Amino acid sequence: MVAGAFVDDAGGLTLDNVRTAASGPYLTAFVRSLQLSAITAVVGAVLGALLAWAVVTGAPDGWLRRVVTSASGVLAQFGGVTLAFAFLATVGFEGLVTVFLRDRGIDLFAGGAWIFELPGLVLVYTYFQIPLMVIVFLPALDGLKPQWLEAARSLGGSSWTYWRRVAGPVLAPAFFGSMLLLFANSFSAYATAAALVSQGSPIVPLQIRNLQTSEVVLGQQNLGRALGLGMVLVVVVVMSAYALLQRRTTRWLQ
Amino acid sequence: MSARIFRYGVLTVLGAFFLLPLVAMLEFSTRGGLGGGRDFSAWTSIADDRALLEAIATSLQLAVLTSALMLVLLLPTMVWVHLRLPALKRLLEFLCLLPLVIPAIVLVVGIASLYSWVTFFLGNSALTLIFVYVVLVLPYAYRALESGLAAMDLRTLSEAARSLGAGWGTVLLRVVLPGVKGAVLSASLLAVALVLGEFTLASLLNFPTLQVAINLTGKRDAALSIAVSLAALLLAFGLLLALSALVGRTRRSRAAPPLAPASQGDPS
Numbered sequence: 001m002v003a004g005a006f007v008d009d010a011g012g013l014t015l016d017n018v019r020t021a022a023s024g025p026y027l028t029a030f031v032r033s034l035q036l037s038a039i040t041a042v043v044g045a046v047l048g049a050l051l052a053w054a055v056v057t058g059a060p061d062g063w064l065r066r067v068v069t070s071a072s073g074v075l076a077q078f079g080g081v082t083l084a085f086a087f088l089a090t091v092g093f094e095g096l097v098t099v100f101l102r103d104r105g106i107d108l109f110a111g112g113a114w115i116f117e118l119p120g121l122v123l124v125y126t127y128f129q130i131p132l133m134v135i136v137f138l139p140a141l142d143g144l145k146p147q148w149l150e151a152a153r154s155l156g157g158s159s160w161t162y163w164r165r166v167a168g169p170v171l172a173p174a175f176f177g178s179m180l181l182l183f184a185n186s187f188s189a190y191a192t193a194a195a196l197v198s199q200g201s202p203i204v205p206l207q208i209r210n211l212q213t214s215e216v217v218l219g220q221q222n223l224g225r226a227l228g229l230g231m232v233l234v235v236v237v238v239m240s241a242y243a244l245l246q247r248r249t250t251r252w253l254q
Numbered sequence: 255m256s257a258r259i260f261r262y263g264v265l266t267v268l269g270a271f272f273l274l275p276l277v278a279m280l281e282f283s284t285r286g287g288l289g290g291g292r293d294f295s296a297w298t299s300i301a302d303d304r305a306l307l308e309a310i311a312t313s314l315q316l317a318v319l320t321s322a323l324m325l326v327l328l329l330p331t332m333v334w335v336h337l338r339l340p341a342l343k344r345l346l347e348f349l350c351l352l353p354l355v356i357p358a359i360v361l362v363v364g365i366a367s368l369y370s371w372v373t374f375f376l377g378n379s380a381l382t383l384i385f386v387y388v389v390l391v392l393p394y395a396y397r398a399l400e401s402g403l404a405a406m407d408l409r410t411l412s413e414a415a416r417s418l419g420a421g422w423g424t425v426l427l428r429v430v431l432p433g434v435k436g437a438v439l440s441a442s443l444l445a446v447a448l449v450l451g452e453f454t455l456a457s458l459l460n461f462p463t464l465q466v467a468i469n470l471t472g473k474r475d476a477a478l479s480i481a482v483s484l485a486a487l488l489l490a491f492g493l494l495l496a497l498s499a500l501v502g503r504t505r506r507s508r509a510a511p512p513l514a515p516a517s518q519g520d521p522s
Contacts, residue, residue: 047268054264070494071272078451078490081465082483085472086275089282089480096278127275130268159257188357191453195469205359212362212458228360235355
């Protein structure tokens with residue numbers, strides 16, 4: 001694939017594919033993909049961390065924890081197409097919430113069909129980003145030793161001091177590492193977007209789908225490969241940063 | 255005290271956020287026609303939809319075959335590397351985690367031309383997808399098996415078995431396998447969940463699996479596709495809940511989170 005990104009249709013070497021992939025609609029798609037990933041990574045990380053904390057303060061073998069982790073596993077890894085339909089049933093044109101609000105005189109779609117555009121993708125992606133955060137952040141929270149809280153308390157620190165001076169710094173690498181993982185996850189997600197958006201290609205994976213399935217894009221057979229290369233580069237950078245942070249995490253939390 | 259209230263607040267708000275779409279799915283799929291009221295025809299027609307049933311059968315076969323192939327390939331390799339070639343451990347880990355870095359949509363681009371050869375030699379069966387699926391499940395399966403192997407004293411046990419005259423086959427089947435039962439179980443269930451939920455590769459390589467069929471159904475019968483989606487989600491949830499109960503029972507201590515993609519491991 002890497003080789004293909006630099007080859008033209010006749011088999012000669014070229015930079016055109018890469019150049020095209022970094023311009024015009026493709027560049028816009030990359031920017032949108034990055035925006036989508038960044039927003040959902042931050043929102044997912046913050047809300048997911050809160051949820052993970054709420055779960056971890058309960059009983060370690062309790063039903064709450066078991067239900068939440070199982071549900072998170074399903075939503076984060078199995079979801080895909082089904083999640084798109086879940087949101088069509090909720091806030092689609094005839095969805096439960098849409099109809100409910102319409103009966104009360106509020107039009108959800110006054111600003112256009114946002115559910116099929118970037119805002120809709122953000123909403124649906126959040127639905128699998130939060131669970132992923134719960135899954136990857138729970139072990140870090142489990143690693144917090146109760147002795148640290150006791151030590152902080154016995155030295156006269158309040159809960160705020162404990163979170164600010166002890167737990168916060170210890171968890172920070174894990175938190176930001178998980179956030180990077182979330183970023184990579186939504187950057188490379190395809191199924192949900194593909195099922196939700198059937199016309200137009202706002203983000204890179206959908207542009208690639210277009211190039212893979214379209215019969216009208218002539219003379220650009222390797223453009224998809226160049227786009228793929230771009231995606232891999234982004235993910236590699238993100239995951240390398242993740243690996244670095246991970247090393248810091250394991251210093252205190254194991 | 256305020257922390258308690260905050261905790262319940264978080265649980266309530268996020269719980270509502272996650273339950274609402276599921277409730278909406280139930281409501282949508284049982285919506286009556288113009289007359290209103292409840293109507294379960296979408297749910298009953300799941301059983302009449304031949305294409306959908308075939309897709310479910312295909313996906314189930316894929317799931318079973320993929321996890322079997324994954325175990326056959328990965329477990330002996332990992333045991334061998336653990337015992338004989340510890341220097342290669344890093345490399346193996348790197349190779350197994352590599353699919354995490356390559357988005358499935360990119361994998362399709364690279365693999366599409368390869369698949370015309372696979373189709374040429376093995377026929378146009380959806381089951382040929384197991385080759386890619388094995389690659390896709392590698393990172394998760396590797397992490398599950400690795401935590402299982404790390405928890406047992408592989409070297410001593412296998413040397414004991416060998417010195418008592420056992421062959422490598424016996425060691426694998428009667429010493430290693432029982433020792434990592436929990437890990438094998440969670441690795442295979444992970445593989446099953448992943449395969450049943452996989453859409454990207456199947457759809458772009460044009461194979462009719464469950465998710466592809468759901469997506470296609472959505473274009474003509476929204477209620478039916480939503481009913482199937484909800485059923486699939488609940489089924490997967492049940493599966494994972496059962497898994498967590500099982501794993502919780504077999505390994506109380508040092509239970510690695512079975513579903514964490516590369517959470518603690520460090521890929522570098």
